[in-house]
Amino acid sequence: MRLFSMTMIALWLSCTGVLAADKPQPVKAELLADVTAVQPGETFNVGVRLTMEEGWHVYWLNPGDSGLPTKVEWKVPAGFKVNALDYPAPVRFDQPGNVVGYGYHHSLMLVAKVTAPKDLQPGANIEIAASANWLVCKDICLPGKAAVSLVLTAGGTSSPINRELFTNWLEQIPVAAAEKAEVQAANINIGRIVTLKWREPASNLQVFTDPGDAYSIRIIKIDTTGQTSTIRYAAEQLDKSAGPVEMTVVVAYDDVAGRHRSVKLIEPLGVKPK
């Protein structure tokens, strides 16, 4: 018996030893809406907001050289429709050893549009739930998850709430590139060149690609002269047997007012060099 308990203690120590240090909880998750009550057929916004302690970051859809994408799954009552919006444009972080990450410092809100059914009965409680998971990193990385929910009332008067917060995050979601620029793209020997002729000046471009696991994208050069930007990139296919045929490219920039804005475009993959 004594041997058994000692073995158990040894086993317990060996299991916990490496992980024993008290783990910080650097992320706070909450679910917010931009209404307090919902009318039949109305579309409103809900968002999972992750607030990080100083120095920590979570990741975009393509985390870059390391990390994991932040993900949210939505659950709405029967009859409601939920439409998860694109992720806000990330920022790039350069880490020692040329390890590049794409993600978010300080905070991130992932927003979804929810539409209530037309035959919504007044007085009912509407429970919106979301489960979020992420990897948060600073000097170490910690996986985290949270289940969050909120209850709204059907019918009655809705007072606007969190409007500024939602506007701030909605404006950081990439819009179709054609809305902000004239886009041209061509194959070049090393890959592709994309030209954006901006309608309004754009500066400090950062380019983010989400090619999935089958491809590796290398941004070769980003040039901006006047209101024309050119982006050259090379695509290397890692998995020869499979792979997507296109990818999302997000171009983040500072607008004339110095605000962080972004556009997205769809680029083909598997383009043979000329």
Place this chain on the structure above:
Amino acid sequence: MRKFFYSFALLVVAAMVFTQIAAKAKLADLAIGKPAPDFTLEDQNGKTVHLADLKGKIVVLEWFNEGCPFVQKHYSTGNMNAVASKHTGEDVVWLAINSSKSANNASNLKAAKEWSMDRPILNDASGAVGKAYGAKNTPQMFIINKDQTVAYRGAIDSKASAESEDIAGSTNYVAQALDELKAGKSVSQAETKPYGCSVKYAD
């Protein structure tokens, strides 16, 4: 004239092939089939390991950091040790490399004991070897062929997650490549996208 045409055509094809190879070599830090950078590092017991001495054996390199949840996933479940002990033998040497700035022989020894690792954990706290290989993740795997060229580089398996339960349904690329190499075949998936923590380089 005809002969001239053929030579010219051959030259054009050769030039095209060369351009593509050159473009690819530029893309990759370390291409499959190219020589593996040599190194000499100390293991957790202070014993020196020199890659060139291992010529004639298949060498697996596993970038390691005991504090990383993706590494922990493969150790807390026993997965990494199971794959390593299954394949390590006369012809295969498995080396873990710790390029974290905080790594030292004592911390590597502690990790080896806690996770019952009976293979070397090499101390690369300067990050020189990690950078020579372009290692960016823990875990990140390389397989070096008997002639010391790179046979595989990438992820340990096909499910990029820190969740232990994802191991069961995943393809272990390293096990697959080792099986193929031992059977005298070429590696079917020689390059995959690694996943994990960033290597915590000093600079």
